[in-house]
Amino acid sequence: MYTASDLRKGLKITIDNEPYIVVSFEFSKPGKGQSLYRTKLKNMITGLTIDRTYREGDTFEPASLEERPMQFLYKEGNQYYFMDNQTFEQVVITEDSLGEAKNFLIENLNVKVLLFKDKAIGVELPNFVNLRVIKTEPWVKGDTSKADFKPATVETGYVLKVPPFIEEGELITIDTRTGEYSTRVKG
């Protein structure tokens, strides 16, 4: 069982017997008022998004999902193909159902595919993935005055902010929970 203070992006809970994932989350506390947890929740079956505000002390059941270890194979259009590591059976998940996870899927990545009543409806990624930078502005070496992070595109097409010293072709570690740069992979 979760309470409102456990709410965070990516948490999966049950509402009216259906699985929902928290897509955005904001802590609010109007002057002298109580703590409020404002969320956008996506129904993991229908893909529809709802807004819900919870109070401190509200409780939730975790979403009842089956997890199976699988490997990402390839994508075709907006269909993503995964293979069950034990049975070698293949499953398809649409881009919509993957949500932001699509930004971090590279071939052969091991993930957990989430099933609700035997239907694949999403994936659980490792917390960190390594992706190669395919496009970013060059850095003037030694120039620490320009400390602002700069945009970089990685091999999945995802764009994120990286420190100025990251160069094209380098491998970086991204935290999939926040989508943010974590470290440079030394190599």
Next chain:
Amino acid sequence: MNIQQGLRDRRVLNKNWSLVKRHNALSQRASIIQNIRKFFIKRGYLEVETPYLIPSPSPEAHINPVVCGYWFLHTSPEICMKRLLAAGYEKIFQICRCWREGERGNKHIPEFTILEWYRSNIDYKELMKETEELILEVSESMGFKEKIKYQGKEIDLSIPWEMISVNEAFDRFTNLTLKETLEMDVFDELMVERIEPNLGIKKPTFIYDYPIERSSFAKAKAEDPSLAERFELYMGGVEIANGFSELIDPDEQRKRFEIENNIRKRLSKPVYPLPEKFLNELGQMPPSAGIALGIDRLVMVFLDKDSIDDVVSFTPEDL
């Protein structure tokens, strides 16, 4: 690559880049605080320091103190500052750290910096004026324009600022009246979802005359005792400050504390001993007004940052 270049690169790579990134924000923050201090010193306010570690936290239904040994870290310096007012200190200010357990979000951090100032023989309306003057003067000293940009919206700081009563705000921005809102127990939800995003958008906004049950330290309005002489200041939808005409009747204050503590009991939250020395001395306090202003939030708005993390040196997660 030669060895020296390699060493220099390694030093750069090992830097804490999230700190490097905040360098400019932290120097602006320091200047803002220095200018705030100048404003109060020029006006004859005495800067005071009161203890962070106290035996009885302010009895508030929804503010939870951090327990520290047998005592507590203060959630606001108000109780000690009002004891100074009661002893005849007429104009005082303090800039200090406060702690509120469990408050973490884009605009909240459990250890934050507060500015509080108190002044005898003024009421909340006069305090609103002084708040306008403070923020405008700090903004001018910083060389900011009269119209500042916050998250894509322009806020015009020229005086007078927008004023709206809590009553009017519910009529204008929600489908319920204030009375219905309180009966249905959805005040906080409507405030956060429907009202706050509309406050302080073209000009900073004072929203005033809060229901008495949400103002445990504020004086009731003489014409309507269901309301308190309390206001909040918003800039760009962000709550910046909370001020009021001080409640100076010790018996009434004790009753209000008991109401707050009863809510805590109902919510199964720990209840702490009442600040008895404060209650004993409150009868000596002249009519006064006081305000708490979130320095981190003010810096966020001035520097156009959407997260409090961008204006502090370290977040709890960085430690």
